[in-house]
Amino acid sequence: MKKCQLFFWMMILGVLVVACNNVVEDTGSKDVDIPPGETYTAQGKYHLNVVYFIPSDLDTLPLWHKRLSKITLYAQEFYLQSMKRYGFEKTFNLEVNDDNPEYIRIRCIRSDKSVTDLKTCGDITQEVRAYFKGNPAELNSNHFLVYIPQYDHSSAITGAAIEKMNASSDVYDCGMCVFGYDTETFDIRHIISDRARKRFLPYLGDLLQDLGSSFFLLPAAERASDPFYSIMGDNLSKFIGFGTTKGNPDSFRLSASDAMSLSEIQVFNDIDREYYQERPEVTVEKWDLEFRNDTVFVACEYRTPDEVVGIIIYNDLWRSYTGNIFTDEDHLSSTSLASARDAMPYLIEDYFIEQLDGDLYRASITFPWTDVPIAWIATKEAEIRARFIMKGGTFYPHTGDVNIKGDAAMRRSFSLDWSIGAKPDFSVPDRVVE
Missing domain, CATH: 3.40.390 (Collagenase (Catalytic Domain))
Known part of the structure; x- marks a missing residue:
């Protein structure tokens, strides 16, 4: 009996010793903080x-x-x-x-x-x-x-x-x-x-x-087909109604156009070269817009002597929504970042750009209309516009410019009356955005 009791207490003592050692070791590992050195x-x-x-x-x-x-x-x-x-x-x-x-x-x-x-x-x-x-x-x-x-x-x-x-x-x-x-x-x-x-x-x-x-990233929204919210987007849901996107890193990320833009930024590179040296020269000469089979076809002809690494085509739906009201009262003249935050970006990479003659180029892209959130039906008007990503980290239009949407030639307005059960009525006005 005494031998059993002695064995029992020896086991208890052994467990306590091991437990105490574990506690001390674990606490010590959490408290270790190597201070930063001078270099x-x-x-x-x-x-x-x-x-x-x-x-x-x-x-x-x-x-x-x-x-x-x-x-x-x-x-x-x-x-x-x-x-x-x-x-x-x-x-x-x-x-x-x-x-x-x-x-x-x-x-x-x-x-x-x-x-x-x-x-x-x-x-x-x-x-x-x-x-x-x-x-x-x-x-x-x-x-x-x-x-x-x-x-x-x-x-x-x-x-x-x-x-x-x-x-x-x-x-x-x-x-x-x-x-x-x-x-x-x-x-x-x-x-x-x-x-x-x-x-x-x-x-x-x-x-x-x-x-x-x-x-230098500009505001832009996610598309309905994207499995994430845009880090640069507004408080707009992908599906219907409106929800919160900003402030939740669990659900937002960069878009493809964001990534291409950042790839040229100074602090994202190890390349020893000059950045942000000159304002690029770009002149948009022609827009072609067509809508068929629930798909938008966009082509842009432009001239530039500078090296373009990508073009962002924005489908900018006039539907900025803040505080339960539509805030873009005059989209034709609006140049604010707030009015651009709900535009949906599509990236044209450089190998999809065709050189026509000298410094004249043509870039084309298509996107499905199913990318458009249902909430947009209330306004029916929009514009297509472009932002050029240049070699060396500059853009056209560039962040900080008075009008981050570009001049009139950079923008093309259109309307689409697309009611459920009815044939879509797509029209492109003769005028460009003023």
């Missing part, structure tokens, strides 16, 4: 300038370097995976710490202005630009990501600014993403927490979308 290695010749901007009456938040490094690395991986779906093994470059690759270089800029003097993205960009003008050796590219501690609980400065690096530049060649939602809870670990995930994702979604805008 960083750039992933390419050009890489994103990442900044933590602190107004004079605020201070850095706890663990800011660790948190924001992991957030930025997550964004980098998000773009990589989206690009890989279209055959591009690239994403934006960063400077990664040599001792601990979970840290990236983030320059902490402390302003001498208070939050009351810094109320807009423009105020922030001026301060950041002034810093790098005084420290040119620290400037790594034309693209910036600026984190800011959130001023208060009700609002934040956030968005994308497209500017010129030099006032004399012919091209808007500077893209800056300003993200003013940094708090102590802005942490990538919340993405795997069921309880915190729902509140965290909208902020992460804002960051990913504003980064896209700072990389």
